[in-house]
Amino acid sequence: MTGKKQAKQGSYQKGKDKRQDVLEVAAELLIESGYHNFSMRKVADAAGIRLGNLQYYFPSKAKLVKAMLDHALSSYLDAFVEIRRQGTPEEQFLAVIDKVVNDLSKKRTTVFFPEVWSLSNHEKGVTQAMDEMYENYRKVLADIIGEVNPALSALQARRLALFISASIEGHTIFIGYRKPWTKETANIIHIAKQSFLWLIMQGDIPE
DSSP: OOHHHHHHHHHHHHHHHHHHHHHHHHHHHHHHHOGGGOOHHHHHHHHTSOHHHHHHHOSSHHHHHHHHHHHHHHHHHHHHHHHHTSSOHHHHHHHHHHHHHHHTTSHHHHHHHHHHHHHHTTOHHHHHHHHHHHHHHHHHHHHHHHHHOTTSOHHHHHHHHHHHHHHHHHTHHHHSTTOTTGGGHHHHHHHHHHHHHHHHHHOOOOO
């Protein structure tokens, strides 16, 4: 490898690392300060860079939030890939429910996503980014659902994925980080697994 090529790769890696650092700082700012105090300038200040440098990586707030959501989703998708490598489709589905519902008790999940929801009420670009993220998540869910019960049509599997993801998200305000019913998480997971699995195998899902 030539010195010029090595320098180019090193520069690319440095830029990639800086981008990841900015995403972490931006997520932390949103979590700790709320969407009312979330702006490109404040992210730049928190990251210790100039606004122009931030805009080099993320030209707009919507693009920054989309990158934050993609970053957050990537950890789930990585976990889903591991889950999909072992067990039956039913076991994989139950493992996904375990993973996602248990994650609700983490501060980052409990605060970050509701703040993005709030931000999406005021920023059209954020709404689109959020919809894309959830669509990617539901696709994984729908694929597993279709394997658990091959008799379901693709549309039925997608509708079930929508219902299940909406049901799980709704639990955030009850069993999330420092919420009154966090201690009931294990019981909620037990009930959710039975309920969702019954719907997949026996439920009357609109076509």
